[in-house]
Amino acid sequence: MERRRVLSLAVLAGFGLTAGACSSPSAPKPAPSGSAGRLRIPPLAEPEIEAGGVKRYALTLQTGGSTGTWGINGAYLGPTVRATRGDRVRMHVTNRLPEATTLHWHGMHLPARMDGGPHQMIEPGATWTPEWTVDQPATTAWFHPHLHEKTAMHVYRGLAGLFLVDDPHGPHLPAEYGVDDIPLIIQDRTFDDDGELSTGRVDGGTYGLLGDTVLVNGARQPAFAVRTGLVRFRLLNASNARVYRVGFTDGRRFDVIGTDGGHLAHPVPVDRVKISPGERAEIVVRFTPGETAIMDSRGEDSKSANDIEEEDFTLLRLEAAAELKRSPALPAHLDGAATAAPPAGTRVRRFVLTGSEINDKDMDLTRIDEVVPAGALEIWEIDNTTFAHNFHIHEVAFRILDINGTPPPAWQAGPKDTVFIPKKAKVRLAVQFGRYADPASPYMYHCHILRHEDKGMMGQFVIVEPGTEASVPRTLPAGHHHT
Structure with missing residues (x-):
């Protein structure tokens, strides 16, 4: 098992070495082979501005080499697309994989023809160019394949990325990407003795493969250097089946500010958030100078609430600098609305x-x-x-x-x-x-x-x-x- 983990880390250390794959000016350099190293921040996709102010994002689906991984603009995972409410966006999606796939914009409000489900197949060598106007509240969405009967394998190999929507009229929240606004893509994977991604059980069993190695942004148990008093983490469960209950080993409380579709009405203090595949949660965590904190996932105390196999995993090591930049106070009120009861007669x-x-x-x-x-x-x-x-x-x-x-x-x-x-x-x-x-x-x-x-x-x-x-x-x- 230890040999397999070392080999898998050697593989993961190579993720992000492809130009534009998984590094950014604010992210540490990829760790040397055999070490999880620093948290890798997926780069922001830089759009080309076309006629009429349309933002064109180029996304290429490609194989990752001998490890068996697939990625978007790189060997594994993809860049983060970031747009502002009101933007007109055009996604230039090119399929360089050996088989047809799709790319679905999970959490985006857009016409069905642009949705990227199983009716919008992209054949090998083809390019798909959906276009729409971003018109929804600030949110953490994501994208991944959504083809009929093969989604599990395509997502497992690594085809996923975040799609962030900003609203200039929203509340003042930590928003410096890679500094105090941090994406965390959480996935479980299994590697064989040769360090290659193991896919043998992806399509088997009740739930498919439940991996023995949990990755955050493509690395196992990475570390992040905290430089600000408040840090906003955008949690995405991009696993095929595993459920996570995310918190900290010291039991500290933090604030949830948003769920899949946008912000809450006000921050809610908790000590754990439970997210199943596809779910997102935005949290804001407070840090003190010089401290170290461990973000982890804990299984349920009882399996009565969940019969998916659960385990405890270390996710991320947070290392606060001796001096932290002061963060503005978290707003007491956000721009979300409280849930209202549907009126009588609702279908x-x-x-x-x-x-x-x-x-x-x-x-x-x-x-x-x-x-x-x-x-x-x-x-x-x-x-x-x-x-x-x-x-x-x-x-x-x-x-x-x-x-x-x-x-x-x-x-x-x-x-x-x-x-x-x-x-x-x-x-x-x-x-x-x-x-x-x-x-x-x-x-x-x-x-x-x-x-x-x-x-x-x-x-x-x-x-x-x-x-x-x-x-x-x-x-x-x-x-x-x-x-």
């Missing part, structure tokens, strides 16, 4: 989750499961009848109304797009749909435990002009794709 849709089906149906790319009027507010009731799942809805922001009849903890009261659903649990969501009407282009809803998604635990919905729902065809032609 309710019900979904039953089994081992790999939703409402007794496996995914069918030609079937439209739900038709929703643009701008609708609905209640979605999710009844999980088996082992642990989670549930992600494309395009929308929702609020958790209750889990087994109990309101969620205060830190989960913000806008979300993914929710963990324990075994045998029922969840009710207040779902706010967007206004991009297109009866021929579906969005997805699915379990974001990627083994379950690939086995068929996914459905499709279209958003249409209000009043036209009854006339919308419920089938799509075979081979239906928009690229």
Whole structure:
């Protein structure tokens, strides 16, 4: 085991050596082979400004060499895309992989034709150029492949990156990327004795592969040099199945300021945040000069809440400088809104989750499961009848109304797009749909435990002009794709 870990660290030390792959002016240089070293900060993707002020981002999906990894603009993971509300963006996505894939903008509100789901396949050698106007609150979104029946393998190999949305009218928060605004992409992986990424169990078992090595930004147990009194960490669970409960070994409390879809109404102090695959949480942590703190993940005290195998992992070592730059005080009020009860008469849709089906149906790319009027507010009731799942809805922001009849903890009261659903649990969501009407282009809803998604635990919905729902065809032609 130790030999395998040393070999895996040697592999990981090479991530980021490709130009533009995983370094930035604010990030330490990659560690030498065999050492986890400093936390690597994914570089910011630098857009070209085209006619009309459109920001064009170039993203190339490519193999990572002999280690078996894939990356975006590099050997593993990808750059961070950062845009401002109101920007017009054009994503220039080129596929240099040996097989077709997609790139889905998880957490972005955009037309279904631009969503990057299984209908927007990118063949080897092809380029896909979705374009839209960023029109949503400040948030931490991300991007990853979303092809039918192969998502787990493509994400596991390393195709993922963050998409940050800024709002110039939002609250004053730590925002200097790589200094006091730090992305943390958390993943579990397994390496074989030759140091190569092990993929043998990705498509097997109840949940797929649960790795024995947890990486943060592509490295195991890296260290970060803290230079400011407050640091904002953007947590992303980019694992295929593993659930994390993130906190600190000294039990310190910190503030949650945002969830998947944006900010909370006010900071919420906690000592742990639980995030399942696809979920994000923004936290702000206070540091004192000269201290060292260890960020870790702890398994549940009881498996009654979660039957996914859980373990304790060290994630990140935080080393505060002897003198810290003073940070502005964290605002007492943020720009998020409190969850409001849906009005009487709100439409309710019900979904039953089994081992790999939703409402007794496996995914069918030609079937439209739900038709929703643009701008609708609905209640979605999710009844999980088996082992642990989670549930992600494309395009929308929702609020958790209750889990087994109990309101969620205060830190989960913000806008979300993914929710963990324990075994045998029922969840009710207040779902706010967007206004991009297109009866021929579906969005997805699915379990974001990627083994379950690939086995068929996914459905499709279209958003249409209000009043036209009854006339919308419920089938799509075979081979239906928009690229």
